[in-house]
Amino acid sequence: MLLNASGCLDALTAPEVAAELDAFVTKTVTPDPRPGNLPPRIVETDHGMLNAIGLANPGRAAFLETTLPRLLALGVPIWVSVGGFSAAEYAETCLQLPEDTVACVELNLSCPNVDEAPESAAQIVAACRRETSLPLYAKLSPHAWDVGETVRAVEGVGADGISLVNTLRGLTLAPDLTPALARGAGGYSGPALRPVALAAVHAARRATSLPIVGMGGVGTGRDVLELIACGANHVALGTVLFVDPDAPNRVRAELDAAVRDARYATLDDAFCAAHDRVANTVNGF
């Protein structure tokens, strides 16, 4: 499946772009409304961009009453990105999500632009697992030294899938040496994030057989193929949607050629190809 990365598309403002996706992932929903951080919220870097939007969203009640029905009417499967500042907050939102209409829940366990919940990713997943039978994907940070350890922990408490990666925390300075973003640091995304995403997905695949949504710096069909070769079952588009609203169609069109150019017969044949080669190399010694 091809999805959007949470926060990188507003399906109600641009429904024609959402219609190009296999599922739409909402902006993260928090219990209370959040106006988001003060501007400036974005800045370009040489090889990516930083954002510090700050989980701007209308809050759980308004989302459930107004936003979600309008999203469901688009006819695209809806994944709801859930955020919070404690495990109980995440769990309460999961409890309130309708299980008959929402396709999936993605737990945002890794936003670099707000203060984090005190509990671990596994504690939050466990709390949500008790409240919903919807599929639960854990969206993890690339900051963890051992992604595999976190993956095994959230799988152990009932996660149904893994989303990797969220943005990396980054900082850039204005000409006068003050932070370019009002919040200071922000989430680093775009082409520079791609090798980080590949490494994280690769490590996660070695730790689990759960489905993985790979994302981070994808811009072309070849980039999608590389994430699949590292073990992603699905791929999400982020920053590229800002540049090219037609990216979903373009990337799909490029993917077939990318598979051929890499000398694989089908996309399935390329799945986890990066792992076979690592194993072969090691065995060859």
Added chain:
Amino acid sequence: MSRPTRAPRRVAAVEALGPYTLLRVERAGTDPGVPGQFFMLEAPGRVLPRPMSLCLAPRGELWFLFEPVGPGTRALAAVEPGDELHVFGPLGTGFRLDVPKPLLVGGGIGIAPLPYLALALDRPPALLGFRSERHAEAATLLPAADVVIDPVLVTDAMPARRDVLACGPEPMLRAVRELAPTAQLAWEAPMACGYGACYGCAVEVDGELVRLCVEGPVLEGASCS
């Protein structure tokens, strides 16, 4: 409202106008939109495109005026005739044109959307302010305009009781709004996407953060900060 399109468009010419750059691209099937609307222009070699309001739309072309001050605008100023750039637009909310006594007010590079607006309003009076004689060379795009040069400000020369449509630096827009509270003002903010996806261009309007690329860039009688 016209539907935005994104397509590669050939560069027809790149001209210097004082310190500014006038970029002319072939229009092909692109809708020029309403004055005050903007386009996202691919900045070669950069990650993100740059938002530019349309300056003029003579037959077969789209003209954009900008000041090369950062990596994106410098990359755009360095393109050559025959190069292709992705052009995405028209985007955002432009000027409302049903005004009985229009007066166009522009400051510096903020004059960019005014030539196209002047044509749509049948060449109303216009008042432009620049920081130097060299910058004022751009006034040739609005031949009938009154021009003031720093330290004289546009607000020193603004006639009263007009329907003001203005674009310029934020201090100028705030000063214009003091004199003309119902003015239509075209604001600016850093944008990643231009179509409401990134929430990066939030500005505070009447105490609420809104996306300038959707609600604006032209805001009317609003207390944008």
